[in-house]
Amino acid sequence: MIRIGIVDDEPHGVDNLCSLLTKHCPETKVVYSNTDAIQAAREIENQRLDLLMLDIRMPALDGFQLLAEVDHENFEVIFVTAHSDYALRALRMSALDYLLKPIDPNELILAISRFLDRKSKLRPQQMQIAHEVFTEEIKPNQIAVRKNNELQLIDLSEILYCKAENNYSWFYLEKKEKFIVSKTLKHYERLLMDYDFFRVHQSYLINLTKVKALSLSSGTVRLSDGARIPVAKVKRGLLRKALQGLSL
Numbered sequence: 001m002i003r004i005g006i007v008d009d010e011p012h013g014v015d016n017l018c019s020l021l022t023k024h025c026p027e028t029k030v031v032y033s034n035t036d037a038i039q040a041a042r043e044i045e046n047q048r049l050d051l052l053m054l055d056i057r058m059p060a061l062d063g064f065q066l067l068a069e070v071d072h073e074n075f076e077v078i079f080v081t082a083h084s085d086y087a088l089r090a091l092r093m094s095a096l097d098y099l100l101k102p103i104d105p106n107e108l109i110l111a112i113s114r115f116l117d118r119k120s121k122l123r124p125q126q127m128q129i130a131h132e133v134f135t136e137e138i139k140p141n142q143i144a145v146r147k148n149n150e151l152q153l154i155d156l157s158e159i160l161y162c163k164a165e166n167n168y169s170w171f172y173l174e175k176k177e178k179f180i181v182s183k184t185l186k187h188y189e190r191l192l193m194d195y196d197f198f199r200v201h202q203s204y205l206i207n208l209t210k211v212k213a214l215s216l217s218s219g220t221v222r223l224s225d226g227a228r229i230p231v232a233k234v235k236r237g238l239l240r241k242a243l244q245g246l247s248l
Contacts, residue, residue, distance in 0.1 A: 002115065005032035005047055007040045007066065008055040008080065017053060017080065017103065024105045025112045037061040041069045049075040051096075051115055056081040064089065068164075068202065071186050076118070078111055094167050143191065145171070147179050156195055160223050162188055162205040174225065198242050200231045208246050214239065 004021065008014050014033045021028045032047040034040040037058045044052065052075055056063040063079060064086075079090045082101040090098045096118065097111040142153045154171070163170040164185035172178045189199045196208045200221060206229055213222040216236055220228045231239055 002028045003031045003050045004028050005049045005052045009058040037066050041066050044070050051076050053078050053080050159207050160210050164203045200235050204229050
């Protein structure tokens with residue numbers, strides 16, 4: 001059974017999609033739905049979803065913003081919207097599919113079939129993937145990350161900051177080294193938050209031990225390599241407290 005979540009600010013949109021899935025895709029089960037995108041962003045990761053069907057234009061938080069806030073490596077995403085002009089951006093967000101409202105039942109069936117096809121192709125690789133997932137963790141003063149097609153240990157003291165790029169994260173190290181990994185910045189925020197790393201901005205996670213100066217007036221922080229990283233307004237006070245409480 002495919003565990004599906006639906007987020008759409010219009011209740012009738014949720015109800016209609018539930019009805020279509022029940023009628024045309026019996027191998028699915030809607031286990032979560034919400035018309036409040038902000039609340040959904042807080043709850044989705046705990047729902048053990050296989051597939052999220054997500055509206056795009058929603059008040060307060062659109063579908064792309066919601067997706068950027070959650071760790072969605074363990075489920076696929078299908079955007080469901082009345083607007084065709086977001087298709088390219090959806091593909092860049094690694095969406096499985098993009099369905100236009102009103103939803104064509106045949107297109108919905110094809111999208112679910114595409115999900116099943118991708119899932120079946122992944123099965124032969126499950127042992128390798130499981131090994132990588134459980135190996136990529138914090139070890140004493142190190143993190144194991146997939147770099148250059150292999151897992152490598154990186155000393156936490158070498159990391160200056162991480163930068164988000166859609167569903168990927170750039171690591172910036174000392175000696176001007178950098179590399180990209182196929183996991184979200186939120187994933188690394190959770191992994192590193194207890195090791196003197198701080199999310200200063202939607203796009204940046206910094207190593208607090210590398211901070212040389214904080215400018216509240218300009219809203220930036222200067223790191224040991226001279227890089228100036230923007231700090232979101234809502235994070236500035238929290239960052240100052242974090243730096244004051246840092247034990248080096």
